[in-house]
Amino acid sequence: MNRPPPSVSPWWTPDVHADRRPFLLIRGRITAAVRAFFEERDFVEVEPPALQISPGNEAHLHAFETEALGSGGQRQRLFLHTSPEFACKKLLAAGERRLFTLAKVYRNRERGALHHPEFTMLEWYRAEEDYRVLRQDCADLLARAAEAARTRTLTYRGRIADPFLPPQHLTVAEAFLDFAGIDLLATLDGDGGCDRAALAAAARSAGIRIAEDDTWSDIFSRIIVERVEPRLGLDRPTILDEYPSIEAALARPCRNDPRVAERFELYACGVELANAFGELTNPVEQRRRFEIEMAEKLRVYGETYPLDEDFLAALNHMPPASGIALGLDRLVMLATGATRIEQVLWAPVPEIA
Numbered sequence: 001m002n003r004p005p006p007s008v009s010p011w012w013t014p015d016v017h018a019d020r021r022p023f024l025l026i027r028g029r030i031t032a033a034v035r036a037f038f039e040e041r042d043f044v045e046v047e048p049p050a051l052q053i054s055p056g057n058e059a060h061l062h063a064f065e066t067e068a069l070g071s072g073g074q075r076q077r078l079f080l081h082t083s084p085e086f087a088c089k090k091l092l093a094a095g096e097r098r099l100f101t102l103a104k105v106y107r108n109r110e111r112g113a114l115h116h117p118e119f120t121m122l123e124w125y126r127a128e129e130d131y132r133v134l135r136q137d138c139a140d141l142l143a144r145a146a147e148a149a150r151t152r153t154l155t156y157r158g159r160i161a162d163p164f165l166p167p168q169h170l171t172v173a174e175a176f177l178d179f180a181g182i183d184l185l186a187t188l189d190g191d192g193g194c195d196r197a198a199l200a201a202a203a204r205s206a207g208i209r210i211a212e213d214d215t216w217s218d219i220f221s222r223i224i225v226e227r228v229e230p231r232l233g234l235d236r237p238t239i240l241d242e243y244p245s246i247e248a249a250l251a252r253p254c255r256n257d258p259r260v261a262e263r264f265e266l267y268a269c270g271v272e273l274a275n276a277f278g279e280l281t282n283p284v285e286q287r288r289r290f291e292i293e294m295a296e297k298l299r300v301y302g303e304t305y306p307l308d309e310d311f312l313a314a315l316n317h318m319p320p321a322s323g324i325a326l327g328l329d330r331l332v333m334l335a336t337g338a339t340r341i342e343q344v345l346w347a348p349v350p351e352i353a
Contacts, residue, residue: 011348023344026149027332031102033148034122034328037141043098043124048087050104054308055079056086058249059296062108063305064117079305080106083325084123085250086311089279092127092321093314100124102328114271116341117349120328131262131278131322135239138266138274138324139167142237142331149335154237156269156334163268165236172228172243172260180206180227184244187216188259192245215296220247233267240265249289251277266326268334276324283315 009016035045055063061082068076081087084103091099105121126133142163146154154161176184180203187199196216203210203219208226210219232238241264245253248261262278280286287307294304332344342348 011342020343023332023336023338024346026336027344027346029148030145030332030335031328033144034102034141037144038100038124041098043100044096046088046091046096046099046101048081048084048091048101048103050080050106051078052081052086052308053078053310054086054306056082057290057293057305057307058082059293059300062110062301064106064108077306082107083121085323085325086308088123088125088323089318089321090311090314092125092319093317096125097127097319098125111351113340114330114333116329116345119341119345122326122328122331123323125279125321125323127319127321129322131264131276134276134322134324135167135169135264138239138276138326139237141326142268145331145335149332151335154268154334155337156271157339159234159269161233161268161334162236167237167239167266169239169241170232171241175228175232175240176223179231180208180223182206182223184220185259188244188246190258192258194244194246217247220244229267229272230270233269233271237273238267240267248277249293250280250286252280262322271330271334272327273330273334274324274326277322279318279321279323281315281318281320283312286315287312 011017011020038045051066051068055061063079063082066078066080068078070076083105084101088099088101101123103121103123104118106118108117110117124137142154146152146163152162152164154163173184176182182199182202187195187202194216196219199216199219200210200214203223206227208222214222228240232240242254242260243251243263245259245261248263251261251263254260254262264276265272266274266276290307298304329341329344332338333341336344338344
């Protein structure tokens, strides 16, 4: 007689909660340490709204949609934000100079060991400061989180990184050459163009499977996932810097090489923790990039999101700035040794049946 497999106990059962509670208490200590970290540096904590006209305009981010009803029966399409970025930049335009937020954000079609449809994003912004300053912020913040967790190491599924060591600095081009034998810059030009055929040929030579309908960005992402990410943040954290401009829709091009942008990601134990930009403040260029992203979204998924015209208008008043988004839940995972994100969330969202 075939019997259905036993169901997994819900997170709220006492035995499951007892297993998760040590992680959750450490989460509280890390959150308190994060707030103290920014207050010591004269940052203001802000509270951006989750409901937005636009959830963000990146092709492969998926939002939760809702509708606002007015007292007279009016209807307005709204979204839960995928990031507090637009609201934070509007506050920079309003005159704030150093701000941070611990915001609940929402991303559809994302569920896995490191992904959850609702999670906590730590974002912070520095007006009139170079994005490279954020590298030191990252290093200091990792050490502070480890101290709060009372640990000397960050761990994830057998990988270890020392949060007290200075991060390794590596450009994306260097990583492609070192880990995949691919000359990434040879497939880019200074006008933001890319050579899909050249990158596909290089990827195939490196033993990476390519589909005929893969775009340059698809191939780039596959190389990152298969060859680069598993090698990052081992023994010490890694700053992966200077992403191709085509992969940095919200970042300024680098002054010394417009093929790449002022964008870095922070890794530890092979896990992406944070994404940083020297912020693009040109509204004309930003609109152009958003339109490209939405055209790609329409091609791949058959849908688009509206542009936030208020945000584009605010860019005319926004000062030069640097900004970064860090997944707090992932940081807690690495500081506690948790292997799934649900272990560090007080009340996980039920999975689709």
